[in-house]
Amino acid sequence: MRARRAIFWALYLPPVFWVGLFFLVPLVLMFALSFRGDMQGDLLSLWSPSLAQYATIIAIGSYWRLLAISMVMALCVALAAVALSYPVAYYIVFRAGRAAGLCLVILMIPFWTSFLLRVMSWKFLLGSEGVINSLLTYLNVIAEPLSGLLYSRNAVVITLVYVWIPFAALPICAALQRIEPELLESAADLGARPWRSFWAVTFPLSLPGVLAAFFMVFIPTVGEYVTPLLIGGSRGSMYGNIIQDFFSKAANWPRGAALSMVMLAVTLILVAIAARLVNVRRLLE
Amino acid sequence: MKVGVQTAGAWRKPAFLTTYFVALVVLLYLPLAVLLLFSFNAGTSLSFPLQELTLKWYERLFDSPEVLRAARNSLVVGVGSGTAATALGTAVAILLARFRFRGETFLFALAMLPLLVPAVVLAVALLVLFLVAGIDRSLLTVAIGHTVVALPFVVLIVAARLAGFDRDLEDAAMDLGAPYRRVIAAIILPLIAPAVISAWLVAFTVSLDEFALALFLAGNEPTFPVYLFSQLRFASRLPVMIALAVLMMMGTLTLVLLAEWMRRRGQRSAAASDAEVRNLNGN
Numbered sequence: 001m002r003a004r005r006a007i008f009w010a011l012y013l014p015p016v017f018w019v020g021l022f023f024l025v026p027l028v029l030m031f032a033l034s035f036r037g038d039m040q041g042d043l044l045s046l047w048s049p050s051l052a053q054y055a056t057i058i059a060i061g062s063y064w065r066l067l068a069i070s071m072v073m074a075l076c077v078a079l080a081a082v083a084l085s086y087p088v089a090y091y092i093v094f095r096a097g098r099a100a101g102l103c104l105v106i107l108m109i110p111f112w113t114s115f116l117l118r119v120m121s122w123k124f125l126l127g128s129e130g131v132i133n134s135l136l137t138y139l140n141v142i143a144e145p146l147s148g149l150l151y152s153r154n155a156v157v158i159t160l161v162y163v164w165i166p167f168a169a170l171p172i173c174a175a176l177q178r179i180e181p182e183l184l185e186s187a188a189d190l191g192a193r194p195w196r197s198f199w200a201v202t203f204p205l206s207l208p209g210v211l212a213a214f215f216m217v218f219i220p221t222v223g224e225y226v227t228p229l230l231i232g233g234s235r236g237s238m239y240g241n242i243i244q245d246f247f248s249k250a251a252n253w254p255r256g257a258a259l260s261m262v263m264l265a266v267t268l269i270l271v272a273i274a275a276r277l278v279n280v281r282r283l284l285e
Numbered sequence: 286m287k288v289g290v291q292t293a294g295a296w297r298k299p300a301f302l303t304t305y306f307v308a309l310v311v312l313l314y315l316p317l318a319v320l321l322l323f324s325f326n327a328g329t330s331l332s333f334p335l336q337e338l339t340l341k342w343y344e345r346l347f348d349s350p351e352v353l354r355a356a357r358n359s360l361v362v363g364v365g366s367g368t369a370a371t372a373l374g375t376a377v378a379i380l381l382a383r384f385r386f387r388g389e390t391f392l393f394a395l396a397m398l399p400l401l402v403p404a405v406v407l408a409v410a411l412l413v414l415f416l417v418a419g420i421d422r423s424l425l426t427v428a429i430g431h432t433v434v435a436l437p438f439v440v441l442i443v444a445a446r447l448a449g450f451d452r453d454l455e456d457a458a459m460d461l462g463a464p465y466r467r468v469i470a471a472i473i474l475p476l477i478a479p480a481v482i483s484a485w486l487v488a489f490t491v492s493l494d495e496f497a498l499a500l501f502l503a504g505n506e507p508t509f510p511v512y513l514f515s516q517l518r519f520a521s522r523l524p525v526m527i528a529l530a531v532l533m534m535m536g537t538l539t540l541v542l543l544a545e546w547m548r549r550r551g552q553r554s555a556a557a558s559d560a561e562v563r564n565l566n567g568n
Contacts, residue, residue: 003464003465003466004465007465007466007469008380008384008386011376011377011379011380011384012376012380012392014372014373014376015373015374015376015377015392015396015436016392016395018369018373018432018433018436019373019395019396019398019399019433019436022411022414022429022430022432022433023395023398023399023402023407023433024395025414026407026410026411026413026414027402027406027410029410029413029414029417030406030409030410030413033413084309087302087305087306088305088306088309090302091302091303091305091306092306095302095303096306101549103306105542105545106310107310107313108541109538109541109542110313110314110317112490112537112538112541113317113534113537113538114493114494114510114530114533114534114537115494115496116494116496116510116513116514117317117320117530117533117534118316118317120513120517120530121316121317121319121320121530122316124316124319124320124323124527125316125319131319131323162312162313162316165309165313166313219401220401220403220404222403223402223403223404223405223406224403225403225404225405225497226404226496226497230517240403240405243405243406243409244405244409247409247412247501253409253413256409257409257413260405260406260409260410263403263405263406264402264403264406267401267402267403267406268401271401
C-alpha cells in the first residue's frame with residue numbers, strides 16, 4: 001500500500017504543480033496587479049493596493065455596454081449553433097445507420113482544421129473585394145460591392161456560428177445515443193405521432209446534451225478576441241479586445257488586469273450555472 | 286453508433302434530414318474549398334473571375350526562409366507541449382480512473398479549468414507571470430502555455446479509454462503480488478497506448494493551431510499562425526499566405542484523422558481483449 005501511495009504522489013504532484021504554477025499563479029498575479037493604481041514605475045516594485053482600477057471600470061459605462069454586447073452576441077451564437085446542429089446530430093444518431101461514424105468524421109473535419117484559418121476564410125469571403133462580392137458583381141447580380149458584410153458584429157456572429165456548429169453537435173449526439181430505442185417504440189405503440197413522440201420523449205431526454213452544447217459554445221464565445229480582431233474590425237469588437245488592447249497598444253496593464261478579473265468572474269459564474277444544470281462527468285462516460 | 290434502429294421519432298421523411306445534413310456539410314466545407322481554389326489562382330486578389338491555374342504560390346512558399354522558420358517553430362512547440370501535456374494529462378487520467386482520494390473533484394476541475402478560462406485572460410496572465418519571473422518570451426513560453434490548454438483534451442481522451450476497459454487484469458496482477466508500478470507499466474499503459482497516442486496527436490494539433498496565446502507569448506519567434514496573422518496586412522503576400530493556409534489545413538487534417546483512427550483501433554482491440562478475458566473467465 002505504501003508503494004501505491006508513492007505512485008499516487010508521483011502521478012499527482014507533476015500535473016498539480018504545472019497547472020498551479022502556469023495557470024493558478026498567473027491568475028493570482030493578475031488579481032494582485034488589478035489592485036495597482038497606475039502603471040508608474042517598475043512593474044515589480046511593491047504597490048499599495050488601491051481600488052482605483054475597479055472604480056474607473058465601474059464608472060465607465062462603455063466597458064459594461066461592451067460586456068453586455070459580448071454576452072448577447074455569445075447568446076446568439078450559442079442558440080444558433082445549437083439549433084442548427086441539433087438536426088444534424090439527430091440525423092447522425094437515428095437516420096444515418098451504418099454511415100453514422102463516417103458522417104460524424106465528415107462533420108468534425110472542419111472543426112479540426114485551424115480555427116484561425118476558418119475565421120480567416122470568412123474574412124476573404126465577406127471582404128468588400130472578397131469572394132462573395134466579386135462573384136455577385138461578376139454575375140451581374142449587384143452593381144456595387146456590398147460594403148456592410150465585413151467588419152461588423154453580424155459578421156462576427158455568423159463566423160462564430162459557422163465555427164461552432166460541428167462542436168455543438170457532439171454533446172447532442174452523445175445525449176441522443178443514450179435514449180433507449182424501446183422508449184420511442186412504446187411511444188409509437190401507444191399511438192404517438194412522430195412529432196408528438198419527438199417533443200414528448202426524444203427532445204426532453206436530449207436536453208442535457210443541448211444544455212452542454214449551449215454552454216460549451218457560450219462560455220468561450222463571451223471571451224473571444226481573435227474573431228472580432230479579424231472579422232469585426234473596430235465596429236465589431238468584443239470585450240476580449242479591450243483586454244487585449246490594454247496589454248498591447250494602450251499598455252495599461254493594471255486596467256487590463258482588472259478588466260480580466262471582471263471577465264473571469266463572469267465566466268466562472270457562467271460555469272457554475274452550467275455545472276448546476278449539466279452533469280459534466282456523466283457526459284464523459 | 287446505433288445501427289439500423291427503427292425509431293418513430295420526428296422527421297419521418299428521411300429526405301428532409303438527409304438534405305439538411307448534406308446542405309450543412311457543404312456550407313461547412315465551402316469556405317475551406319474557396320481557400321483551396323484561390324491557392325491555385327494566378328491573380329493576386331481573392332476575387333472572381335478566376336485567372337489561370339498556377340502552382341507558383343506554393344513554390345514561393347518554399348523559397349521563403351521565414352515561412353520555413355515559422356513552420357519549424359510550430360513543430361518544436363507542438364512536439365514539446367504535446368509531449369508534456371500528454372505525460373501530465375495521462376497521469377491525471379490514471380488518478381481519476383484508478384484511485385479514490387479526497388480532492389478528486391478538485392483535481393478534475395483543475396485539469397478542466399484551462400478549457401473554460403477565456404484564452405485572452407490566460408494569455409495576459411501568463412505574460413504577467415513571465416515578466417515577473419524575468420523570463421523572456423520565446424518558444425518555451427509558448428510551449429508552456431500550450432501545455433496548459435492541451436491538458437484538458439488529453440485528460441478527457443485518456444480517461445474515456447480507462448473507463449472503457451475492465452479492471453480484471455489489473456486486479457489479477459495485484460492478486461498475484463505485482464507492485465502497482467508494474468501494473469501501470471505492464472498492463473495499464475499498453476492497454477491505453479492507442480488513446481495516449483491519439484491524445485498526443487490532438488495535443489500537438491491544438492498547439493499547431495493555437496493562436497490566441499501564441500500571439501501574446503511568442504516574442505520574436507513566431508509560430509505558424511502568428512506568422513500568418515502578421516502577414517495578412519500585406520495584400521501582395523496574400524496568395525502565398527493562402528497557399529500556406531492550405532498546407533497547414535492539410536497537415537492538421539492528416540493528424541486528426543490519424544488520431545481518430547488510432548482511437549477507434551484502440552476501441553476495437555479493447556473490445557476484443559475484453560471478450561478474450563471473458564472467455565478465459567468462462568472456461
